[in-house]
Amino acid sequence: MSEKVTFQPMKQDVSLCTDDIPLVTAQAMLPHFDGKNGRFNRYYRAFAHQFDRFCRQELFPRAEAAYYRSREDAGPIPQWRAEVKSTVTYEKDGILSLYCDTIVTGMPQRYMARQGDTWDMGRQLFLQLSDCFPPKAPWKRLLLEHAEKVMEMQEKEGIARYHDNWRYEIGKVFRAHRFYLGEDGLYFFFPFASVAPAVEGIPTFCLPYDQERGPFVPFL
Numbered sequence: 528m529s530e531k532v533t534f535q536p537m538k539q540d541v542s543l544c545t546d547d548i549p550l551v552t553a554q555a556m557l558p559h560f561d562g563k564n565g566r567f568n569r570y571y572r573a574f575a576h577q578f579d580r581f582c583r584q585e586l587f588p589r590a591e592a593a594y595y596r597s598r599e600d601a602g603p604i605p606q607w608r609a610e611v612k613s614t615v616t617y618e619k620d621g622i623l624s625l626y627c628d629t630i631v632t633g634m635p636q637r638y639m640a641r642q643g644d645t646w647d648m649g650r651q652l653f654l655q656l657s658d659c660f661p662p663k664a665p666w667k668r669l670l671l672e673h674a675e676k677v678m679e680m681q682e683k684e685g686i687a688r689y690h691d692n693w694r695y696e697i698g699k700v701f702r703a704h705r706f707y708l709g710e711d712g713l714y715f716f717f718p719f720a721s722v723a724p725a726v727e728g729i730p731t732f733c734l735p736y737d738q739e740r741g742p743f744v745p746f747l
Contacts, residue, residue, distance in 0.1 A: 532558050532623060534613055541579060543587045548604060550590040553582045555611035558625060566651040574611075574642075578629065582609050586631065593635075607633040617708040621649045624708035628729075639719040641729050643707035656703040659713055670715055671697055674732045689723045689730070696722045712736050 534556045541553040555578045557571040586609060593605040609631045617624035624645040631638040645654040660666040674697055681687040690696060697717060706715040716731040717723075723730050 532560055532615060532618065534558055541582055543583065545591050545594055548594070550594055550605050551582055551587050551607045551609060553578070553609040556613055557611060557627065558613055558615070560648070567646060567648070574627070578611055605633065607631060616714070617710060621647060622654070622708070623648050626707045637725045639729055641705070641716060641719070643705055643714070643716070645706070645708055656706050659708070667701065667703070670734060671701060673734050677732050687723065687727055693722045709733065
């Protein structure tokens with residue numbers, strides 16, 4: 528790619544106040560494809576607008592309600608911080624892969640959300656998970672079996688904790704758009720607090736590539 532993917536604030540920092548007290552502050556650092564104004568840049572501008580609405584329509588009313596409760600109870604004033612952090616994980620041969628994490632701190636309950644995006648930058652189109660496997664490969668079964676093997680190992684070694692019924696949950700919450708590419712393999716993940724306690728963050732697993740056949744054919 529001759530042009531370069533950079534990161535920039537797609538909206539100015541947001542500060543949402545009540546009684547001149549900032550209850551929610553927010554910033555979104557999102558990717559921008561320099562020299563282009565196509566689908567890629569439009570997509571992340573729309574992402575920024577969605578994040579802004581999330582802060583204003585979902586977070587701020589909750590923070591404001593907590594603020595009024597704190598005045599009645601003489602408790603601490605809510606100070607919530609919402610951020611979108613973007614990370615490029617693969618950039619080669621016209622393919623760009625990244626993920627964007629939305630993190631809210633200061634809330635009584637931890638909040639995280641992740642979005643994985645993999646682009647064919649020449650056409651400015653998304654690659655699908657099925658594109659990363661040979662035709663007719665049972666990729667969903669392969670990924671779930673790999674996740675189950677890793678989760679069992681992690682629990683046995685005390686590396687991570689999962690819900691008691693995680694074997695049922697991983698199949699129920701799996702979605703094909705929750706993936707991105709890395710230098711060493713294909714990464715796929717489950718939503719925050721869906722298969723593990725919130726303290727575990729976003730459960731993420733890597734299926735290594737087949738080194739002989741290239742980065743888009745994982746081990747089968």
